[in-house]
Amino acid sequence: MVRTGLGATMVRAGRRLLSSLPALFGVLVFTFLLMRVLPGDPAVFFASGPNAGKEEIEQIRRQMGLDKSVPEQLVFYLSDIGHGNLGRSMMTGQPVLKDLRERLPASLELTFTALLIALIAAVPLGVIAALRPGSIIDHGVRLFCALGVCVPTFVSGLLLIYVFYYLFGLAPDPTGRIDVFTSLPPQRTGFLSIDFLLAGDFEGWWAACRQLILPAVSMALFVIAPLARITRASMLVSLGSDFVRTARSVGLSWRKVVVTYALRNAILPVITIAGIVFSTMLGANVLVEKVFSWPGVASYALDALLSSDYAPVQGFVLLMASLFVLVNLVVDICYGIADPRVSIE
Amino acid sequence: MTSATLRHSVWILRGNPLTAVAAAGVTLFVLVAIFGPWIVPYDPVVSNVSEALQPPSAAHLAGTDQLGRDVFSRLIIAARLDLAIAVTAVGISFVIGAVVGSFCGYAGGRLDRAVGRFVDVMMAFPLFVLAMAMVAALGNRIENIVIATAIINLPFYIRFARAEVNVRRNVGWVEAARACGESHFSVVLRFLLPNILPAMAVQISLNLGWAILNAAGLSFIGLGVKPPTPEWGIMVAEGARFISTGRWWLVAFPGLALMLAVLCFNLLGDGMRDILDPRMRT
Numbered sequence: 001m002v003r004t005g006l007g008a009t010m011v012r013a014g015r016r017l018l019s020s021l022p023a024l025f026g027v028l029v030f031t032f033l034l035m036r037v038l039p040g041d042p043a044v045f046f047a048s049g050p051n052a053g054k055e056e057i058e059q060i061r062r063q064m065g066l067d068k069s070v071p072e073q074l075v076f077y078l079s080d081i082g083h084g085n086l087g088r089s090m091m092t093g094q095p096v097l098k099d100l101r102e103r104l105p106a107s108l109e110l111t112f113t114a115l116l117i118a119l120i121a122a123v124p125l126g127v128i129a130a131l132r133p134g135s136i137i138d139h140g141v142r143l144f145c146a147l148g149v150c151v152p153t154f155v156s157g158l159l160l161i162y163v164f165y166y167l168f169g170l171a172p173d174p175t176g177r178i179d180v181f182t183s184l185p186p187q188r189t190g191f192l193s194i195d196f197l198l199a200g201d202f203e204g205w206w207a208a209c210r211q212l213i214l215p216a217v218s219m220a221l222f223v224i225a226p227l228a229r230i231t232r233a234s235m236l237v238s239l240g241s242d243f244v245r246t247a248r249s250v251g252l253s254w255r256k257v258v259v260t261y262a263l264r265n266a267i268l269p270v271i272t273i274a275g276i277v278f279s280t281m282l283g284a285n286v287l288v289e290k291v292f293s294w295p296g297v298a299s300y301a302l303d304a305l306l307s308s309d310y311a312p313v314q315g316f317v318l319l320m321a322s323l324f325v326l327v328n329l330v331v332d333i334c335y336g337i338a339d340p341r342v343s344i345e
Numbered sequence: 346m347t348s349a350t351l352r353h354s355v356w357i358l359r360g361n362p363l364t365a366v367a368a369a370g371v372t373l374f375v376l377v378a379i380f381g382p383w384i385v386p387y388d389p390v391v392s393n394v395s396e397a398l399q400p401p402s403a404a405h406l407a408g409t410d411q412l413g414r415d416v417f418s419r420l421i422i423a424a425r426l427d428l429a430i431a432v433t434a435v436g437i438s439f440v441i442g443a444v445v446g447s448f449c450g451y452a453g454g455r456l457d458r459a460v461g462r463f464v465d466v467m468m469a470f471p472l473f474v475l476a477m478a479m480v481a482a483l484g485n486r487i488e489n490i491v492i493a494t495a496i497i498n499l500p501f502y503i504r505f506a507r508a509e510v511n512v513r514r515n516v517g518w519v520e521a522a523r524a525c526g527e528s529h530f531s532v533v534l535r536f537l538l539p540n541i542l543p544a545m546a547v548q549i550s551l552n553l554g555w556a557i558l559n560a561a562g563l564s565f566i567g568l569g570v571k572p573p574t575p576e577w578g579i580m581v582a583e584g585a586r587f588i589s590t591g592r593w594w595l596v597a598f599p600g601l602a603l604m605l606a607v608l609c610f611n612l613l614g615d616g617m618r619d620i621l622d623p624r625m626r627t
Contacts, residue, residue: 020466027470031478150607152558154565155581155600158588166591174589276469283473287562291585305481306567313481320474328469 009336016332020325027321031314032077033070081318087311091304096315100297104319105190106177107296110288111281113193113212114219119274122224126231126270127263130239141228148225153284157218157291164214172210175293182207215292219284223277230273231266238266267338275331279324357620364616370609378425387415389422389575398587401594408594410583412573416594419575420602426576427606430487431556434494439549441495442502443538449503450510451533461507464500472497476559480568490569494556505548509541543621550614554607561603577603 058067068076080087086096129141164171172179177192185192185199193212196205238244239262247257289299301316358365377384387405392412401408407416449457476493483489510533513519522536561578564570570579577599584595 019462022463026463027475031482146608146611147604150554150558150604150611152561152565152578152581152600152603154562154585155596155603158581158585158596159593159600162588162591162593162596165589166593279469279471280473283471286473286477286566290566302477302566305477308481310481313478317474317478320471324470 009333009340012336013329013332017325017329020328024321024325028078028081028318029074031317032074086315086318089304089312090309091307091312096311099300099312100315100319103295103297103300106192106294107285107289107298109177109191109193110212110215110219110294110296111278111285113216114223114281115274115278117216118220118223118227118277121220122227123231123263123270125224126228127235127258129228129232130235131258133236138232141232145225145229148221151221152287153218153222154287154291156221157215157288160214160218161291171214172207174211174214174291176295177211178204178208179211215288215294218291219281219288222284223281226273226277227270230269234266234269235262238262241265264338268335271331271334271338275327278327282320282323361616361619363612364619367609367612367616370605371613374424374428374606374609377421378428381421381425385415385418385421387418389414389419390573398592400592407598408592410580410595411587414573416580416598419580420577420598423575423577423580423599424602424606426487426570426574427557427560427578427603430491430494430560431553434491434560435498435549435552435556437491437495438498438502438552439545442499443506443541443545444534446503446506447510447533447538447541450507451514451529451537453511453514457507460503464504464507467500468504473559473562476563477566477568480563485568487569490560490563493563494559497559498552498556501548501552502545505545506541509544510537513537513540547614547618547621550610550617552614554610554614557603557606557610 084097086100088094089096089099092099125141125144129138132138161171161174165174178184182204185195185201185204188195188198192208193205196202196208239258243265244257244262247261252261285296285298286302288294289296290302293299297316297319301313304310304312304316358368392414393409394413396405396409396413397411399405399409399413405415405417407420410416410419445460449460476497479493479496480489483492514537519532519536522532527536560569561576561581564576564578565582567582570576572579572583580599581596581603584592584599588596
């Protein structure tokens with residue numbers, strides 16, 4: 001049956017979503033097993049102190065369900081997650097879900113801004129390089145790409161701090177999302193830059209953007225390379241195709257040929273890579289948030305991890321896995337919109 | 346290596362100067378990793394507080410850190426640990442991945458499709474996060490950095506070996522081997538695996554750079570390697586405290602070492618791919 005339009009896109013995306021659920025479940029079970037089966041007894045951590053009695057530890061084990069068999073524990077764990085209970089963090093004393101919810105907007109604001117910067121830089125770079133293959137510009141883009149993937153995000157972040165904060169004094173103190181003395185706007189989206197705009201506070205908006213720009217750029221630098229590379233490769237194929245030759249021969253404007261025909265047809269692989277890049281960025285968040293003391297979920301999980309507080313780490317991995325499934329879904333929908341043919345079976 | 350292959354390799358490298366430079370770079374890194382302790386000007390762990398935080402000079406090529414240790418000597422000593430972590434991790438995942446992937450690709454069928462799908466999904470997952478969680482669970486030690494890096498590399502090798510074996514499973518020489526009475530095991534291990542090795546070598550080189558970055562990232566966030574052990578990632582982490590007061594050399598030089606190592610492995614991998622399959626050139 002041939003179905004077209006948005007409906008077909010949704011059907012396709014839904015099917016893909018279903019097929020990625022087993023992997024999500026796999027990640028869940030994997031992290032559970034990692035945290036439970038391997039050495040280290042959580043009951044000892046939760047006990048009152050290093051000289052807690054044997055009975056006390058036994059009692060905590062019973063309370064936590066650790067005296068049950070591993071499969072039974074897994075069932076309890078899954079049902080806890082089903083009820084939105086991710087456990088309690090020992091560090092903050094709060095439920096992990098609450099902590100994650102408070103900190104997620106900071107991470108997402110950073111990641112989305114970085115992705116936006118990367119796309120704005122990478123797509124034109126790739127297109128320019130593809131329009132003049134073999135030229136100096138093309139070689140420049142290739143050199144930039146080759147170097148870009150080699151510099152670790154944490155190094156480029158620190159060097160950006162050195163140049164823009166220490167040398168030129170253009171950037172604010174590279175710690176956190178906003179100066180502690182700034183009055184915060186009413187929380188609507190959780191994205192500070194958007195909340196300031198909604199509140200009409202342009203001074204605050206500018207301050208938030210200034211804090212955001214360095215971490216976002218250092219994260220973007222790392223992913224511009226794969227995006228520009230795939231744009232270039234895909235544009236080369238597209239520019240060499242018959243329909244572009246025909247469009248040129250009938251005298252369509254350069255803009256129409258390159259942007260409307262060639263780029264539109266070249267964008268599919270770019271979307272695929274953008275999805276993969278986004279999940280790389282979720283991982284890179286850990287490094288960038290540490291460099292810039294960004295109060296996001298990754299730095300939260302990292303602090304928890306270094307103090308052997310496992311519930312937040314588990315919650316964080318689960319959150320990343322869910323985000324990742326969501327991103328794949330968005331990629332599928334974008335796919336269908338960019339090229340309706342992929343939805344037709 | 347026979348003299349003919351050697352001559353052929355030299356001829357190829359002459360046509361790919363960049364690959365030759367990368368190969369030389371990799372060789373240099375390996376030599377530094379092996380002979381590091383004999384060529385360093387200073388002891389990398391002995392502190393000398395009277396000379397703390399000095400910028401690069403003739404005496405200290407890359408300056409000194411907050412304890413007065415010579416950064417250049419620490420960089421050289423660190424090469425061994427960084428390369429060892431990456432090479433061991435990639436080695437483990439290559440061996441396991443190649444065998445598992447080859448058998449899957451050879452067997453085909455439902456199990457193969459399931460493995461393929463699983464591997465595809467894994468590859469798109471934020472692998473650094475997974476590595477972090479694994480090190481956390483296994484314990485904060487260097488061996489576990491190696492294991493975690495090996496596991497997150499595994500999907501790449503399984504997928505690659507699967508795809509390569511899949512296109513070869515029914516070609517003439519495989520059928521001939523089967524007709525000669527070779528068992529399935531023997532066909533995969535003695536015929537198919539050696540045949541896909543050159544292609545896998547490209548993957549290994551590209552992967553080594555990635556493994557170095559991952560391992561350095563893990564130690565940068567405080568996992569695995571402990572101070573005062575010299576390691577590039579942890580050197581950047583220690584230098585990070587001094588960057589906003591302008592001590593750039595503590596971050597820039599370990600960063601440069603990481604960058605050059607990764608660049609050499611990547612260029613070598615790209616070059617080898619071009620040699621094996623000129624059509625893939627981008």
